[in-house]
Amino acid sequence: MTRRTASALATSGDVLRLIRTGEAVTRADIGRVTGLSRPAVTLRVGELLERGLVVEDTEGPSTGGRPPVRLSFNASAGVVLAASLGASRTQVAVCDLSGEPLAGTEEEIDVEKGPDVVLPMIMDIWSGMLGDRPVSDVWGVGMGVPATVEFAAGRTESVRVMASWTGVAIPPVIRERFNAPVFVDNDVNVIAMGEHRRAYADELDDLLFVKVSTRIGAGVIAGGGILRGALGAAGEIGHIPVRDGGGVLCRCGNIDCVDSLASATAILRDLRAKGRDVSSLADAVALVRAGDAETMAVVRRAGRLLGEVVASAVNLLNPAVVVLGGDVVEAFQPLVSAVREVVYRRSTALATRSLRIERSVLGPAAGIAGCAYMALDHVLSADAVDIAR
Amino acid sequence: MTRRTASALATSGDVLRLIRTGEAVTRADIGRVTGLSRPAVTLRVGELLERGLVVEDTEGPSTGGRPPVRLSFNASAGVVLAASLGASRTQVAVCDLSGEPLAGTEEEIDVEKGPDVVLPMIMDIWSGMLGDRPVSDVWGVGMGVPATVEFAAGRTESVRVMASWTGVAIPPVIRERFNAPVFVDNDVNVIAMGEHRRAYADELDDLLFVKVSTRIGAGVIAGGGILRGALGAAGEIGHIPVRDGGGVLCRCGNIDCVDSLASATAILRDLRAKGRDVSSLADAVALVRAGDAETMAVVRRAGRLLGEVVASAVNLLNPAVVVLGGDVVEAFQPLVSAVREVVYRRSTALATRSLRIERSVLGPAAGIAGCAYMALDHVLSADAVDIAR
Numbered sequence: 110m111t112r113r114t115a116s117a118l119a120t121s122g123d124v125l126r127l128i129r130t131g132e133a134v135t136r137a138d139i140g141r142v143t144g145l146s147r148p149a150v151t152l153r154v155g156e157l158l159e160r161g162l163v164v165e166d167t168e169g170p171s172t173g174g175r176p177p178v179r180l181s182f183n184a185s186a187g188v189v190l191a192a193s194l195g196a197s198r199t200q201v202a203v204c205d206l207s208g209e210p211l212a213g214t215e216e217e218i219d220v221e222k223g224p225d226v227v228l229p230m231i232m233d234i235w236s237g238m239l240g241d242r243p244v245s246d247v248w249g250v251g252m253g254v255p256a257t258v259e260f261a262a263g264r265t266e267s268v269r270v271m272a273s274w275t276g277v278a279i280p281p282v283i284r285e286r287f288n289a290p291v292f293v294d295n296d297v298n299v300i301a302m303g304e305h306r307r308a309y310a311d312e313l314d315d316l317l318f319v320k321v322s323t324r325i326g327a328g329v330i331a332g333g334g335i336l337r338g339a340l341g342a343a344g345e346i347g348h349i350p351v352r353d354g355g356g357v358l359c360r361c362g363n364i365d366c367v368d369s370l371a372s373a374t375a376i377l378r379d380l381r382a383k384g385r386d387v388s389s390l391a392d393a394v395a396l397v398r399a400g401d402a403e404t405m406a407v408v409r410r411a412g413r414l415l416g417e418v419v420a421s422a423v424n425l426l427n428p429a430v431v432v433l434g435g436d437v438v439e440a441f442q443p444l445v446s447a448v449r450e451v452v453y454r455r456s457t458a459l460a461t462r463s464l465r466i467e468r469s470v471l472g473p474a475a476g477i478a479g480c481a482y483m484a485l486d487h488v489l490s491a492d493a494v495d496i497a498r
Numbered sequence: 499m500t501r502r503t504a505s506a507l508a509t510s511g512d513v514l515r516l517i518r519t520g521e522a523v524t525r526a527d528i529g530r531v532t533g534l535s536r537p538a539v540t541l542r543v544g545e546l547l548e549r550g551l552v553v554e555d556t557e558g559p560s561t562g563g564r565p566p567v568r569l570s571f572n573a574s575a576g577v578v579l580a581a582s583l584g585a586s587r588t589q590v591a592v593c594d595l596s597g598e599p600l601a602g603t604e605e606e607i608d609v610e611k612g613p614d615v616v617l618p619m620i621m622d623i624w625s626g627m628l629g630d631r632p633v634s635d636v637w638g639v640g641m642g643v644p645a646t647v648e649f650a651a652g653r654t655e656s657v658r659v660m661a662s663w664t665g666v667a668i669p670p671v672i673r674e675r676f677n678a679p680v681f682v683d684n685d686v687n688v689i690a691m692g693e694h695r696r697a698y699a700d701e702l703d704d705l706l707f708v709k710v711s712t713r714i715g716a717g718v719i720a721g722g723g724i725l726r727g728a729l730g731a732a733g734e735i736g737h738i739p740v741r742d743g744g745g746v747l748c749r750c751g752n753i754d755c756v757d758s759l760a761s762a763t764a765i766l767r768d769l770r771a772k773g774r775d776v777s778s779l780a781d782a783v784a785l786v787r788a789g790d791a792e793t794m795a796v797v798r799r800a801g802r803l804l805g806e807v808v809a810s811a812v813n814l815l816n817p818a819v820v821v822l823g824g825d826v827v828e829a830f831q832p833l834v835s836a837v838r839e840v841v842y843r844r845s846t847a848l849a850t851r852s853l854r855i856e857r858s859v860l861g862p863a864a865g866i867a868g869c870a871y872m873a874l875d876h877v878l879s880a881d882a883v884d885i886a887r
Contacts, residue, residue, distance in 0.1 A: 120533075143533075144509075144532075144534050144535065144538040144542075145533050145534065145535070145538075146533065146534065146535030146536075146538070147535075149533040149534075149535070153533075257846065257848050259848065266847065266848045313728065314728075315727050315728045327814070329814070331720060331725055331727070332723075332725075334721075336720055336721075336725075336815070337816070338704050338720070338815055338816025338817060338818075338849070339702065339703075339704045339816050339817060339818035339852070339853075340816055340848055340849070340851065340852070341816070341848075342816040342846060342848040342849045343814060343815050343816040344814065345813035345814065345816075345845075345846050345849060346813065346814060348813055348844075348845075348846055349810040349813055349814070350741050350806070350810070350844075351741075352739050352740075352741055352743075352753075352754060354741075361846070363843075363844055364741075365741060417739070418810075421738040421739070421807075421810060422814055424734040424735065424737055424738055425716070425718070425732060425733065425734065425735060425738070425811055425814055425815070426725070426727055426732050426814070427726070427727025427728050427729055427730070427731040427732040427734075428727060428728060429727075429728035454752075455737075455739075455752055456734075456737075457646065457731060457734050457737055457750070458655070459646050459648065459655045459729055459730075459731040460727070460729070460731045460734060462729065463728070463729070464728075
């Protein structure tokens with residue numbers, strides 16, 4: 110965790126934030142708000158102008174005399190690269206400094222082919238999107254991967270979906286080509302961040318995102334930022350056990366983890382055990398639509414078991430909103446109702462008083478947005494702006 | 499959650515922090531470090547001198563010419579009042595601005611008598627400790643209560659131990675006599691804060707404190723600060739269910755909450771069910787000392803069940819250290835071993851890679867220390883220092 114040091118007071122980065130938020134957009138205002146001396150303001154604004162982060166707009170409001178020069182944030186000064194890797198689909202984008210995508214694509218990339226194959230493929234896509242832009246325009250890179258990540262090193266850990274990626278430190282590989290800071294995080298963390306920034310940041314600071322897909326994971330936003338914990342491993346909700354799981358052996362070696370009972374894999378397994386011929390979630394959805402009561406019961410049970418661990422997480426974290434996403438949630442609306450029912454019954458009164466439980470607003474778009482924000486938060490932070498690039 | 503606004507850059511509070519930490523202790527250094535103009539530095543230091551927060555020390559190192567005036571933090575400028583309420587014992591203290599107790603006492607106060615009786619008793623103790631000091635010397639008040647607290651309002655909620663306190667907003671009552679900002683938090687949150695600041699703050703930022711006593715609760719330090727969640731209800735680990743509880747009805751109405759299976763109450767109940775004549779933890783400790791295998795088994799089972807929910811919390815939060823405290827932990831060393839065993843087995847590999855599981859270092863002293871730090875963090879924060887008192 111980075112703590113802001115006292116020596117970083119009113120730096121160029123701070124001045125940039127004032128300009129971006131519109132809190133102070135003239136040199137005089139910046140001096141007034143920060144208490145910086147006139148030469149100090151000139152120096153800091155000069156640095157920002159030189160780096161293209163800020164542009165001068167001479168058409169200020171006329172006050173009779175010479176209008177003060179207004180400064181504005183230049184989101185086109187550079188770009189960030191974003192990639193959200195999934196077991197089945199991978200999204201790749203180039204975004205401006207406000208997080209708006211300038212180019213984006215979704216590809217079916219077999220991540221099992223390993224980093225030696227997949228990372229060059231993604232980098233080639235970025236290079237294609239950059240076109241004639243020089244590499245020096247790339248200010249940062251954000252990547253989400255379906256694995257636990259030791260955040261500080263950007264190293265993937267305990268990977269179940271992508272076995273060939275275990276222990277790989279991704280940042281050095283990407284830095285070699287793009288020469289910019291690289292941030293790699295768990296896919297659910299970046300989805301939680303994207304969902305929070307785009308849909309909830311104006312109203313609340315504490316969000317729990319639970320992704321239910323081939324596996325179950327969570328991303329926690331606490332006080333407006335990603336809760337990463339000591340090594341970046343926070344949010345591992347999938348291997349919390351449930352009470353009435355029936356003794357299912359989880360791939361992690363433990364018994365009755367919610368991942369082994371409410372994931373897509375588990376739901377399909379349970380349907381097959383009941384003689385249903387299903388090979389995908391779409392098959393299961395078709396059975397629900399056809400009114401198959403037993404399929405419905407399997408889905409509802411998965412929702413109740415998921416609700417149990419979400420209730421535990423709500424007790425521990427007291428989020429303002431729980432957002433449920435992933436293809437299992439997209440497929441089965443009743444799952445959300447089941448989770449809601451259990452959480453409101455099982456969590457403490459204060460934790461649920463104003464708790465909302467919602468489906469993802471952004472859906473699959475959350476991950477790539479979160480990757481861009483993760484890079485931008487660093488690139489535009491006071492500390493980073495103050496380091497000459 | 500309070501976010502630092504850009505308009506609070508390099509304020510008096512920031513200057514105070516530079517002086518407290520020793521990062522800049524002369525006016526010239528402050529100007530250099532912050533970029534503040536000379537008049538701005540003079541203004542801010544003047545404010546701090548006037549309020550007694552900073553004193554001038556003219557005996558700087560001789561450099562031939564007139565030595566620069568050195569500034570130092572004056573921890574005697576004011577006091578904070580601290581009180582840690584427990585079901586059985588209540589600690590009350592007056593501390594200086596560095597958190598050192600100037601006076602302290604531990605009283606047996608029956609909190610069940612309700613706030614109308616208990617709060618005046620505590621305030622009278624503070625008044626006695628203050629002696630001739632004027633009330634204006636009191637800069638802040640920190641209080642921990644054995645209840646869930648809606649932090650923003652300092653209002654107690656869903657109180658099980660202290661039924662007569664439910665829905666009471668404590669701060670207005672105390673402000674009426676002491677006219678200072680009042681912070682009330684859950685007892686386990688303040689214990690976690692005290693333990694972290696005194697024993698771990700130098701080396702790690704992420705700590706999970708679990709208190710096992712009449713009830714089971716947790717306080718979470720994430721990124722160096724208390725994780726409170728949306729309403730201040732975070733850390734309710736006691737009502738997370740365990741897998742093999744055997745169907746015990748918890749006082750919250752749910753089944754197999756760890757609180758109903760591993761708390762002091764639960765351990766004594768289970769021992770009585772096995773025909774042991776126990777009315778206190780001391781009785782149970784005597785049985786363990788006498789080599790009673792069945793008592794030992796009850797304690798070990800409580801530890802394993804506690805370990806299950808701690809493992810879930812470790813998966814979600816990825817703390818660097820889990821600290822176990824409370825009288826049950828003080829009584830039974832084997833409980834800690836049992837928790838350790840289960841957590842290392844059940845939590846994910848990355849979450850446990852460098853995880854430490856320790857007994858409380860401070861013991862009962864952590865709560866009152868945490869209360870003082872909670873008040874001081876506010877009183878000495880940039881925002882608070884900048885508001886004229």
